[in-house]
Amino acid sequence: MKTPLRVGTVPYLVGRPLDLGLEDEEGIELRYEVPALLVEMLRAGEIDVALVSSIELFRRPGYSYIEEVGVAGRGVVSSVQLFLRKAIEEVRKVALDPSSRTARTLTRILLADGPARSFEEVEGGADPREAPCDAWLRIGDPALRECHGEGLAHWNPSEQWSLQTGLPFVFAPWIVGPGVNPVPHLPAFERAAERGQAAALDLARQAAREWDLPEDVCEQYLARECLYRLPAEEMEQALWTFRDRAAALDLCDAALEPRAIAL
Numbered sequence: 001m002k003t004p005l006r007v008g009t010v011p012y013l014v015g016r017p018l019d020l021g022l023e024d025e026e027g028i029e030l031r032y033e034v035p036a037l038l039v040e041m042l043r044a045g046e047i048d049v050a051l052v053s054s055i056e057l058f059r060r061p062g063y064s065y066i067e068e069v070g071v072a073g074r075g076v077v078s079s080v081q082l083f084l085r086k087a088i089e090e091v092r093k094v095a096l097d098p099s100s101r102t103a104r105t106l107t108r109i110l111l112a113d114g115p116a117r118s119f120e121e122v123e124g125g126a127d128p129r130e131a132p133c134d135a136w137l138r139i140g141d142p143a144l145r146e147c148h149g150e151g152l153a154h155w156n157p158s159e160q161w162s163l164q165t166g167l168p169f170v171f172a173p174w175i176v177g178p179g180v181n182p183v184p185h186l187p188a189f190e191r192a193a194e195r196g197q198a199a200a201l202d203l204a205r206q207a208a209r210e211w212d213l214p215e216d217v218c219e220q221y222l223a224r225e226c227l228y229r230l231p232a233e234e235m236e237q238a239l240w241t242f243r244d245r246a247a248a249l250d251l252c253d254a255a256l257e258p259r260a261i262a263l
Contacts, residue, residue, distance in 0.1 A: 004029040005185045008038040008050040010172070012140040013218075014071055014079050015051055016203050017228050018174075018189075020196035025188035034099040034140075035172065048180040053102035054170045058243045058252035062178030066186070067235060067260035069193055070173035072227040077158040079221065080171065081143045082107060084153040086134045089114075095131035096121045100139045102171055105252070106157045107137050109245045110164070141211070148217045167238045168230060176261065186263055197228055232260060 004027050009019045011032040023030035038052040043060060057063050080103045084091065096104045096119055111117050122128050128136035138146060146152055161169045174189065176182050204218035247254035
């Protein structure tokens with residue numbers, strides 16, 4: 001029996017249009033974890049491929065990524081929000097959700113200019129809203145619910161990135177671990193993406209029922225805010241721009257150029 005490809009994905013609604021039914025594909029072993037834990041598992045060699053924080057591509061050598069697919073946005077993406085107790089111009093202390101390294105890095109990049117700010121990375125499992133802070137970063141389904149269900153004041157990092165750069169923001173590509181050859185399994189990833197994107201409206205309606213949110217809110221998020229396919233050149237440009245801006249703050253290695261694997 002061939003060794004299965006060990007794949008990690010996020011336990012959030014945003015991942016379903018890329019991984020729907022992937023666990024039923026022959027030769028795939030799938031598990032769900034928050035992005036920060038997926039990174040640790042990828043580094044430890046406990047999984048081979050992960051739909052995970054894009055900043056990880058530029059923090060360890062040897063990675064590659066599957067091009068043209070991933071979780072991205074061009075403008076507002078409601079599952080990554082900076083919630084505000086003060087106007088953004090008055091924010092001085094920010095608590096960062098421990099679940100996503102990319103969202104944390106993006107927030108620090110966007111707030112690097114202007115007044116000096118401090119960033120507190122709360123421990124895993126902790127609620128960033130409970131930290132003494134002027135603003136807190138939240139990701140995933142909880143951010144979506146707080147944004148639309150609780151009506152909290154918020155500032156959207158993905159929107160700000162696109163306004164500043166004119167580029168989409170790639171939150172999570174399929175990152176391939178060093179020495180791993182995913183090519184025999186690429187058709188399975190393509191089929192999962194086709195299934196998931198065809199089912200996006202049904203997934204959104206299911207989420208609306210579970211979260212007691214309006215259907216149009218969930219449909220807007222999953223079917224229009226989130227992008228799951230980008231042209232290869234645009235995806236690379238967005239990733240490399242993120243790398244360069246993060247490296248300018250010593251948040252990653254500007255010399256790393258991970259290889260793209262054509263889907």
